Amino acid sequence: MECVKSDSRISNLELRLNPRIISASNGYFTAREMVRVGSTPRGVQKMLPKARAISIKLENLSRVECNILKQSLLSLGGDAAVHKFVLTEEVEPSNAVLVGMQEHFSELCNQLMEQPWVLPRIARIIRETIKNYNKRVYKVPYRGGELTLGRTTHIMGVLNVTPDSFSDGGKFTDVKTAVEYALKMASCGADIIDIGGQSTRPGSRQVSVKEELKRVIPVLDKLSGKKLLISIDTARSAVAREALRAGAKIVNDITGLCGDRKMAGVVAKYKTPVIIMHIRGTPQTMQENPQYEDVMSEIALHIRESIRIALSAGVARERIIIDPGIGFGKLPEHNIEILRRLSELKSIGCPILVGTSRKSFIGHY
16 A cells, blocks of 8 residues: 655655664564674674664665764764775765664763754664653543553454444444444443454455445444444545444554545544554455565655654644554564564654454464
8 A cells, every 4th residue: 555645744754764763672583684684693792792782773864874873872881883885985875773872872862963964863863762662651642531552451342334344244244233332342441443344354355335334333332332432444534434424433544645645634624533554455465475675664665654644634643643654565574573573663752552352363373
């Protein structure tokens, strides 16, 4: 799914650098990222001990940017893994893994702020990335209330009012059964009820807007006034608009606002939270041999592009929730890696939703 281009508070520089913190608790992934950027095995061996506090991956750096960051961090006691041919000017651009303690990065940013060119902006991005990663509590406002995330894990109960969903297709196609199941999930502890009228299983057939509305609106009407926090799972702005009018409080868009150009405007108009998901392709094509050079990099970049679309339409950042899209254009090994490296997405600064329930990759490893 290709995102439309738009201007907003996520800068072109942030998209170019695509910054994220690599989990300090897992040296394997830090070492792998160092190798991936082109460092020598001996260089990785020397730098890895310095990565026990903070490791920040930056992408698409110029040779000058790489050299300044590496020399500055070395002078402070940290280091930067860059491509082995950066110094000989044979490679540009290069990715980098910056490693060091909190105080090293604080002083690095102070020094960069005193420099000309793009360096002060890089400093601000590094500071913001560390701040985002360390954030623990998120307050997500919605019409009539506020959802506090981070203090505990919240559970989303999924209600598919479709005949062909992968896990429960056909079970809840009549309104009475669907309403009863939604109430049952809430009584069992579900904090959010996610209602969808369009199957997103691999190879699923797309239904008309009229049919999707016919499936979800009667259920929403019956649940109105039940004090449930309901999200509408749809990629169509027309369905989202009617669902919000019928009582839904959150929009869950598997295309990350890239499928329907009017969706971001609807979300902004109704001042509703939005869940932005990463998907490769569409439900019809997403499992046709998906391959990634760097799955975490692509997910982070796609989500940042989607956030920029949301912000440019007037969606408040505190209303954005992100979802790496487990099983949507991923092989089992991709899903496992995403779960092991999920904390890297905290670098973006939004609460994270993960949908693993009943996914077929469970049990592969």
